[in-house]
Amino acid sequence: MSDLWLASLITDTPQAGFDLAITMSRKGVRYTQPDVEVLKKLRPVYAEDADALIASSQVIAINFQTIAAANNYWRK
Amino acid sequence: MSDLWLASLITDTPQAGFDLAITMSRKGVRYTQPDVEVLKKLRPVYAEDADALIASSQVIAINFQTIAAANNYWRK
Amino acid sequence: MSDLWLASLITDTPQAGFDLAITMSRKGVRYTQPDVEVLKKLRPVYAEDADALIASSQVIAINFQTIAAANNYWRK
Amino acid sequence: MSDLWLASLITDTPQAGFDLAITMSRKGVRYTQPDVEVLKKLRPVYAEDADALIASSQVIAINFQTIAAANNYWRK
Amino acid sequence: MSDLWLASLITDTPQAGFDLAITMSRKGVRYTQPDVEVLKKLRPVYAEDADALIASSQVIAINFQTIAAANNYWRK
Amino acid sequence: MSDLWLASLITDTPQAGFDLAITMSRKGVRYTQPDVEVLKKLRPVYAEDADALIASSQVIAINFQTIAAANNYWRK
Numbered sequence: 001m002s003d004l005w006l007a008s009l010i011t012d013t014p015q016a017g018f019d020l021a022i023t024m025s026r027k028g029v030r031y032t033q034p035d036v037e038v039l040k041k042l043r044p045v046y047a048e049d050a051d052a053l054i055a056s057s058q059v060i061a062i063n064f065q066t067i068a069a070a071n072n073y074w075r076k
Numbered sequence: 077m078s079d080l081w082l083a084s085l086i087t088d089t090p091q092a093g094f095d096l097a098i099t100m101s102r103k104g105v106r107y108t109q110p111d112v113e114v115l116k117k118l119r120p121v122y123a124e125d126a127d128a129l130i131a132s133s134q135v136i137a138i139n140f141q142t143i144a145a146a147n148n149y150w151r152k
Numbered sequence: 153m154s155d156l157w158l159a160s161l162i163t164d165t166p167q168a169g170f171d172l173a174i175t176m177s178r179k180g181v182r183y184t185q186p187d188v189e190v191l192k193k194l195r196p197v198y199a200e201d202a203d204a205l206i207a208s209s210q211v212i213a214i215n216f217q218t219i220a221a222a223n224n225y226w227r228k
Numbered sequence: 229m230s231d232l233w234l235a236s237l238i239t240d241t242p243q244a245g246f247d248l249a250i251t252m253s254r255k256g257v258r259y260t261q262p263d264v265e266v267l268k269k270l271r272p273v274y275a276e277d278a279d280a281l282i283a284s285s286q287v288i289a290i291n292f293q294t295i296a297a298a299n300n301y302w303r304k
Numbered sequence: 305m306s307d308l309w310l311a312s313l314i315t316d317t318p319q320a321g322f323d324l325a326i327t328m329s330r331k332g333v334r335y336t337q338p339d340v341e342v343l344k345k346l347r348p349v350y351a352e353d354a355d356a357l358i359a360s361s362q363v364i365a366i367n368f369q370t371i372a373a374a375n376n377y378w379r380k
Numbered sequence: 381m382s383d384l385w386l387a388s389l390i391t392d393t394p395q396a397g398f399d400l401a402i403t404m405s406r407k408g409v410r411y412t413q414p415d416v417e418v419l420k421k422l423r424p425v426y427a428e429d430a431d432a433l434i435a436s437s438q439v440i441a442i443n444f445q446t447i448a449a450a451n452n453y454w455r456k
Contacts, residue, residue, distance in 0.1 A: 006395040009453050015082040018100070022107050024398070024444070028437025031402050033427045046430035047109045050122035054131045055434045057104025061138040062441040064100070070453035073085050073146035091158040094176070098183050123185045126198035130207045133180025137214040140176070149161050149222035167234040170252070174259050199261045202274035206283045209256025213290040216252070225237050225298035243310040246328070250335050275337045278350035282359045285332025289366040292328070301313050301374035319386040322404070326411050351413045354426035358435045361408025365442040368404070377389050377450035 009070035017071055021063035025056065085146035093147055097139035101132065161222035169223055173215035177208065237298035245299055249291035253284065313374035321375055325367035329360065389450035397451060401443035405436065 005027065011017040033039055046052035068074075081103065087093040109115055122128035144150075157179065163169040185191055198204035220226075233255065239245040261267055274280035296302075309331065315321040337343055350356035372378075385407065391397040413419055426432035448454075 004395060006398055007393070009394055009448065010455070013083070014085055015080060018082055018103070022104075025437055025441065027398070028402075028440040029433045031440070032433050032436045038428055042428065042430045042433070046434070048114055048118065049430070050118045050125070050128050051131065052430050052434060053105045053108050053118070054122075054128060054135060055431065055438070056108040057101055058131070058135045058138060059434060059438045059441050060104040060107070061101065061135055061142070062438060062445065065138065065142045066441070066445045066448045066453075068085065068142045068146060070448060070455070073142075075086070075146070089159070090161055091156060094158055094179070098180075124190055124194065126194045126201070126204050127207065129181045129184050129194070130198075130204060130211060132184040133177055134207070134211045134214060136180040136183070137177065137211055137218070141214065141218045144161065144218045144222060149218075151162070151222065165235070166237055167232060170234055170255070174256075200266055200270065202270045202277070202280050203283065205257045205260050205270070206274075206280060206287060208260045209253055210283070210287045210290060212256040212259070213253065213287055213294070217290065217294045220237065220294045220298060225294075227238070227298070241311070242313055243308060246310055246331070250332075276342055276346065278346045278353070278356050279359065281333045281336050281346070282350070282356060282363060284336040285329055286359070286363045286366060288332040288335070289329065289363055289370070293366065293370045296313065296370045296374060301370075303314070303374070317387070318389050319384060322386055322407070326408075352418055352422065354422045354429070354432050355435065357409045357412050357422070358426075358432060358439060360412045361405055362435070362439045362442060364408040364411070365405065365439050365446070369442065369446045372389065372446045372450060377446075379390070379450070 009067050011067065011071060014068070014071075014074050017067040017074070018060070018064055021060045021067055024063040024067075025059040028059065085143050087143065087147060090144070090147075090150050093143040093150070094136070094140055097136045097143055100139040100143075101135040104135065161219050163219065163223060166220070166223075166226050169219040169226070170212070170216055173212045173219055176215040176219075177211040180211065237295050239295065239299060242296070242299075242302050245295040245302070246288070246292055249288045249295055252291040252295075253287040256287065313371050315371065315375060318372070318375075318378050321371040321378070322364070322368055325364045325371055328367040328371075329363040332363065389447050391447065391451060394448070394451075394454050397447040397454070398440070398444055401440045401447055404443040404447075405439040408439065 006024070009020070011020055029039070082100070085096070087096055105115070158176070161172070163172055181191070234252070237248070239248055257267070310328070313324070315324055333343070386404070389400070391400055409419070
């Protein structure tokens with residue numbers, strides 16, 4: 001995972017920032033478990049587990065806080 | 077989910093900001109589990125589980141932090 | 153729940169801000185489970201569960217962070 | 229619990245701020261479970277449960293963030 | 305625990321700040337369970353429990369946020 | 381672990397900041413469980429546990445918040 005995937009925290013819109021927050025949340029998982037095959041096997045399990053879904057949404061929310069601040073909340 | 081749902085973090089009132097925080101929290105879940113049928117099946121289970129309800133409230137609280145800051149806390 | 157319950161984040165005192173943080177934390181639960189009867193049934197269970205009590209206190213703490221910032225920490 | 233317990237977030241020292249963070253964390257629990265007898269019964273259980281102890285420390289950390297910011301980090 | 309252990313949030317280096325974050329995280333546990341013998345008994349259990357280790361790292365991360373802000377991120 | 385591993389929070393790029401957030405998250409674990417052999421034994425277990433992976437991603441997200449703020453979000 002030495003390729004460039006996080007060149008900037010700046011995005012054009014809040015929604016693009018939310019998408020970036022999702023990417024960051026997934027990357028956080030991938031750094032701990034780099035084996036894509038294992039992740040694929042886990043997905044159907046946690047994607048039907050409400051607790052895991054809520055926890056995933058929380059990680060996205062935390063990463064979005066960072067991105068939103070970086071973009072000065074996309075205020076004009 | 078490529079349609080526009082997060083055009084701005086700015087809301088007229090704190091309560092509208094809280095509503096947006098709820099939308100963001102749900103979107104965070106949906107990006108992980110896009111199948112609405114699965115989500116519908118999960119809802120009656122976690123909606124009667126105190127831990128899941130408290131966890132949901134926490135995600136909303138984190139998203140509301142971001143929105144409140146974006147709106148400069150709706151101070152006049 | 154379309155009635156107005158969050159008109160402002162500004163409170164006269166820190167303690168009133170803490171009370172508002174509790175209200176927000178409960179509202180976060182209610183948006184996910186709007187049925188008051190279900191909530192009433194859950195309360196005796198989680199109110200005797202240390203983990204749930206600590207988790208509730210955490211949601212209050214997060215909401216209080218937002219309110220305290222909004223009030224500029226009630227500094228004179 | 230209508231008596232005054234949170235008159236100010238300002239403390240003389242960081243350690244007094246930490247003490248206040250503990251008080252706030254406990255109050256968050258108490259608002260959800262006001263019955264002191266129940267809390268007394270729970271204490272020996274969660275005080276020997278590592279997960280609950282770590283979670284308690286986390287709530288204190290979050291409340292301390294607020295208090296430290298309020299005190300401008302006690303910088304001279 | 306009335307002795308002075310948190311005289312200041314200011315440290316010379318980021319790493320000293322990280323060490324202080326660890327101290328604060330442990331103190332948060334100790335305020336809830338002051339009996340050192342109990343803590344000693346718990347340690348071998350949670351120190352081999354991945355969830356508890358990750359949760360501990362999270363508390364340290366939250367306390368470090370506070371300390372880093374207090375030190376203006378040790379920017380020159 | 382008295383050697384220097386956190387000399388600065390400043391990084392050249394957001395991605396280098398993310399890498400540092402991972403390092404900090406792991407150090408947080410190591411301070412609680414310094415025995416590398418135990419950690420090696422735990423890894424295959426939690427690396428296949430979705431909840432632990434999401435929790436790890438959350439700790440990284442929190443540490444990244446600190447680093448991003450330290451770097452003024454790498455804004456030019």
